[in-house]
Amino acid sequence: MDFESMKLNRTEFGQASNQGNVISEEEAFELLQDWVKNEKLIVHMRQVGHLMREYAASIGLSEEDQYRWFLAGLLHDADWEKWPETHCHKIIEELEDRSVDPEIIRAIASHGPRYFGVEPVTPMDKMLYAFDELSGFVHAYSLMRPNDYEGMEVKGVKKRLKDKTFAAQVSREDIADASARAGISVEDLIRFVIDHQPNALN
Numbered sequence: 001m002d003f004e005s006m007k008l009n010r011t012e013f014g015q016a017s018n019q020g021n022v023i024s025e026e027e028a029f030e031l032l033q034d035w036v037k038n039e040k041l042i043v044h045m046r047q048v049g050h051l052m053r054e055y056a057a058s059i060g061l062s063e064e065d066q067y068r069w070f071l072a073g074l075l076h077d078a079d080w081e082k083w084p085e086t087h088c089h090k091i092i093e094e095l096e097d098r099s100v101d102p103e104i105i106r107a108i109a110s111h112g113p114r115y116f117g118v119e120p121v122t123p124m125d126k127m128l129y130a131f132d133e134l135s136g137f138v139h140a141y142s143l144m145r146p147n148d149y150e151g152m153e154v155k156g157v158k159k160r161l162k163d164k165t166f167a168a169q170v171s172r173e174d175i176a177d178a179s180a181r182a183g184i185s186v187e188d189l190i191r192f193v194i195d196h197q198p199n200a201l202n
Contacts, residue, residue, distance in 0.1 A: 005085045007117045013092060013109050014102030021101050022067060028074055031094070036081050043201065044136055049074030050200035051131045051193060052124075058192075059123075071100075072107040072128050088116050112174070120181055130178040130189055133170050138193045140167040149198040154190045161186075 023031075036042055052073035056066040079090035088109060095105050103124060110118040110125040111132050120126045141160050142148045160166045161175070179186045 003115050006087050006089075006112075006115045008088060008092070008109055009117065011118060012102075013105040014096050014100060016102060018099045019101055019103070020064075021099050022071055022104070023095075023098055023100060028071060031075070032078060035078050038081050041077060041081055044139070045074050045077050047135050047139060047197055047200040048076060048128070048131050051135055051196055052128060054196045055127055055131070055192065056124075068101060068104055069124055069127070072104045072124055073131065076108045076111050076128060076132065088112075113177075114174070120178075126178070126182040129174075130182045130184065131193070133174045133178070134186075134189055134193055135197060137161070137167050137170045137175070138190065138197060140170070142197075149194060152194050154187050154194065157190045157194070158187070 032042060032045065036045075049070045050073070053066045053070035056069040061069070075091055075095070077087075078094075080087050083090045088111075092105055092109055095108070103122060106118070107120075107122065107124040107128045109116055110120040111128045113119050113129070120129045137160070138152075138157055141157055142152065145152065161172055164172070175186060179189055182189070
Protein backbone atom coordinates (compact mmCIF):
# COMPACT_ATOMS: atom_id res chain seq x y z
CA MET A 1 0.00 0.00 0.00
CA ASP A 2 1.18 3.53 -0.78
CA PHE A 3 1.29 5.15 2.64
CA GLU A 4 1.88 8.55 1.04
CA SER A 5 -1.81 8.62 0.13
CA MET A 6 -2.63 8.52 3.85
CA LYS A 7 -0.67 11.69 4.66
CA LEU A 8 -3.09 14.29 5.96
CA ASN A 9 -0.83 17.23 5.10
CA ARG A 10 -2.25 19.35 7.91
CA THR A 11 -2.00 19.60 11.67
CA GLU A 12 -5.17 21.52 12.54
CA PHE A 13 -8.47 19.67 12.78
CA GLY A 14 -12.00 20.77 13.52
CA GLN A 15 -13.04 24.12 14.96
CA ALA A 16 -12.04 25.44 18.37
CA SER A 17 -15.63 26.61 18.85
CA ASN A 18 -16.72 22.95 18.80
CA GLN A 19 -14.72 22.07 21.89
CA GLY A 20 -16.72 19.66 24.05
CA ASN A 21 -19.09 18.67 21.24
CA VAL A 22 -19.71 14.96 20.82
CA ILE A 23 -22.03 12.64 18.95
CA SER A 24 -24.10 10.14 20.89
CA GLU A 25 -23.04 6.52 21.29
CA GLU A 26 -26.05 5.57 19.17
CA GLU A 27 -24.90 7.90 16.37
CA ALA A 28 -21.37 6.53 16.59
CA PHE A 29 -22.53 2.93 16.23
CA GLU A 30 -24.86 3.89 13.38
CA LEU A 31 -21.84 5.33 11.58
CA LEU A 32 -19.90 2.11 12.13
CA GLN A 33 -22.84 0.05 10.93
CA ASP A 34 -22.95 2.08 7.72
CA TRP A 35 -19.22 1.98 7.03
CA VAL A 36 -17.88 -1.25 8.53
CA LYS A 37 -18.95 -4.80 7.66
CA ASN A 38 -15.89 -6.58 9.06
CA GLU A 39 -16.86 -7.82 12.52
CA LYS A 40 -13.22 -8.24 13.58
CA LEU A 41 -12.61 -4.57 12.85
CA ILE A 42 -15.68 -3.63 14.90
CA VAL A 43 -14.33 -5.70 17.79
CA HIS A 44 -10.96 -3.94 17.53
CA MET A 45 -12.52 -0.47 17.62
CA ARG A 46 -14.76 -1.38 20.56
CA GLN A 47 -11.76 -2.74 22.44
CA VAL A 48 -9.68 0.37 21.83
CA GLY A 49 -12.62 2.58 22.77
CA HIS A 50 -13.04 0.66 26.01
CA LEU A 51 -9.34 0.90 26.86
CA MET A 52 -9.40 4.63 26.20
CA ARG A 53 -12.38 5.15 28.50
CA GLU A 54 -10.87 2.98 31.23
CA TYR A 55 -7.54 4.78 31.04
CA ALA A 56 -9.23 8.19 31.18
CA ALA A 57 -11.08 7.01 34.30
CA SER A 58 -7.85 5.72 35.83
CA ILE A 59 -6.24 9.17 35.64
CA GLY A 60 -9.26 10.84 37.21
CA LEU A 61 -10.91 12.46 34.20
CA SER A 62 -14.60 13.34 34.32
CA GLU A 63 -17.27 11.12 32.78
CA GLU A 64 -17.62 13.63 29.97
CA ASP A 65 -13.91 13.40 29.22
CA GLN A 66 -13.99 9.62 29.54
CA TYR A 67 -16.69 9.56 26.85
CA ARG A 68 -14.62 11.79 24.57
CA TRP A 69 -11.67 9.41 24.91
CA PHE A 70 -14.00 6.49 24.21
CA LEU A 71 -15.26 8.11 20.99
CA ALA A 72 -11.73 8.65 19.73
CA GLY A 73 -10.95 4.98 20.27
CA LEU A 74 -14.24 3.71 18.92
CA LEU A 75 -14.05 5.66 15.66
CA HIS A 76 -10.31 5.72 14.95
CA ASP A 77 -10.45 3.04 12.21
CA ALA A 78 -13.99 3.69 10.99
CA ASP A 79 -12.91 4.41 7.40
CA TRP A 80 -10.23 1.70 7.13
CA GLU A 81 -12.40 -0.93 5.45
CA LYS A 82 -14.06 1.25 2.79
CA TRP A 83 -11.23 3.69 2.11
CA PRO A 84 -7.93 1.98 3.06
CA GLU A 85 -5.82 4.04 0.65
CA THR A 86 -6.84 7.28 2.33
CA HIS A 87 -7.44 5.91 5.83
CA CYS A 88 -8.21 8.66 8.37
CA HIS A 89 -9.21 11.25 5.77
CA LYS A 90 -12.87 10.25 5.56
CA ILE A 91 -13.56 9.84 9.28
CA ILE A 92 -11.86 13.16 10.01
CA GLU A 93 -13.98 14.92 7.39
CA GLU A 94 -17.12 13.24 8.73
CA LEU A 95 -16.46 14.30 12.30
CA GLU A 96 -15.57 17.83 11.21
CA ASP A 97 -18.88 17.98 9.32
CA ARG A 98 -20.63 16.87 12.52
CA SER A 99 -18.91 19.64 14.52
CA VAL A 100 -17.18 17.19 16.86
CA ASP A 101 -14.64 18.33 19.44
CA PRO A 102 -11.33 19.03 17.66
CA GLU A 103 -9.35 17.12 20.32
CA ILE A 104 -11.17 13.91 19.40
CA ILE A 105 -10.51 14.48 15.71
CA ARG A 106 -6.86 15.28 16.33
CA ALA A 107 -6.38 12.12 18.38
CA ILE A 108 -7.69 10.07 15.48
CA ALA A 109 -5.46 11.98 13.06
CA SER A 110 -2.36 11.20 15.14
CA HIS A 111 -2.89 7.51 15.91
CA GLY A 112 -0.30 6.54 13.28
CA PRO A 113 2.24 9.36 12.97
CA ARG A 114 4.45 7.70 10.37
CA TYR A 115 1.40 7.07 8.17
CA PHE A 116 -0.62 10.24 8.65
CA GLY A 117 2.17 12.70 9.38
CA VAL A 118 0.56 14.05 12.56
CA GLU A 119 2.51 13.85 15.81
CA PRO A 120 0.71 12.72 18.98
CA VAL A 121 0.77 15.67 21.38
CA THR A 122 -2.08 15.51 23.89
CA PRO A 123 -2.59 12.69 26.40
CA MET A 124 -5.56 11.51 24.32
CA ASP A 125 -3.39 11.44 21.19
CA LYS A 126 -0.63 9.50 22.88
CA MET A 127 -2.83 6.90 24.52
CA LEU A 128 -4.81 6.18 21.35
CA TYR A 129 -1.52 5.58 19.56
CA ALA A 130 -0.31 3.44 22.48
CA PHE A 131 -3.40 1.24 22.68
CA ASP A 132 -4.11 0.77 18.96
CA GLU A 133 -1.50 -1.78 17.90
CA LEU A 134 -1.06 -3.30 21.35
CA SER A 135 -4.78 -3.94 21.80
CA GLY A 136 -4.91 -5.90 18.55
CA PHE A 137 -1.79 -7.83 19.44
CA VAL A 138 -3.00 -8.88 22.88
CA HIS A 139 -6.35 -9.87 21.40
CA ALA A 140 -4.60 -12.04 18.79
CA TYR A 141 -2.65 -13.70 21.60
CA SER A 142 -5.85 -14.33 23.59
CA LEU A 143 -7.40 -16.18 20.62
CA MET A 144 -4.63 -18.77 20.59
CA ARG A 145 -4.82 -19.46 24.32
CA PRO A 146 -7.14 -22.16 25.72
CA ASN A 147 -8.46 -19.81 28.43
CA ASP A 148 -8.54 -16.59 26.44
CA TYR A 149 -7.45 -13.76 28.77
CA GLU A 150 -7.71 -15.79 31.96
CA GLY A 151 -4.27 -16.23 33.50
CA MET A 152 -2.57 -14.22 30.76
CA GLU A 153 0.76 -12.79 31.88
CA VAL A 154 2.80 -9.86 30.65
CA LYS A 155 5.81 -12.09 30.02
CA GLY A 156 3.72 -14.26 27.67
CA VAL A 157 2.75 -11.25 25.59
CA LYS A 158 6.34 -10.00 25.53
CA LYS A 159 7.55 -13.39 24.36
CA ARG A 160 5.13 -13.22 21.43
CA LEU A 161 6.23 -9.67 20.64
CA LYS A 162 9.73 -11.03 20.10
CA ASP A 163 8.37 -13.64 17.69
CA LYS A 164 8.15 -11.63 14.46
CA THR A 165 6.13 -14.38 12.77
CA PHE A 166 3.25 -14.04 15.28
CA ALA A 167 0.69 -11.38 14.30
CA ALA A 168 3.29 -10.20 11.80
CA GLN A 169 1.09 -7.32 10.63
CA VAL A 170 1.37 -5.65 14.05
CA SER A 171 4.17 -3.09 14.09
CA ARG A 172 6.54 -3.69 16.98
CA GLU A 173 8.19 -0.41 16.02
CA ASP A 174 4.95 1.50 16.55
CA ILE A 175 4.34 -0.21 19.91
CA ALA A 176 7.80 0.79 21.15
CA ASP A 177 7.48 4.32 19.76
CA ALA A 178 4.02 4.83 21.28
CA SER A 179 5.23 3.57 24.65
CA ALA A 180 8.12 6.04 24.62
CA ARG A 181 5.90 8.95 23.62
CA ALA A 182 3.35 8.12 26.33
CA GLY A 183 6.09 7.76 28.93
CA ILE A 184 4.68 4.39 29.98
CA SER A 185 6.62 1.15 29.75
CA VAL A 186 5.47 -1.50 27.30
CA GLU A 187 5.09 -3.83 30.29
CA ASP A 188 2.70 -1.45 32.05
CA LEU A 189 0.71 -0.91 28.87
CA ILE A 190 0.40 -4.66 28.37
CA ARG A 191 -0.72 -5.06 31.99
CA PHE A 192 -3.41 -2.43 31.51
CA VAL A 193 -4.68 -4.11 28.34
CA ILE A 194 -4.77 -7.56 29.97
CA ASP A 195 -6.65 -6.16 32.97
CA HIS A 196 -9.25 -4.17 31.04
CA GLN A 197 -9.70 -5.51 27.53
CA PRO A 198 -11.68 -8.66 28.48
CA ASN A 199 -14.64 -6.47 29.49
CA ALA A 200 -14.69 -4.43 26.29
CA LEU A 201 -17.51 -6.33 24.60
CA ASN A 202 -19.80 -6.67 27.63
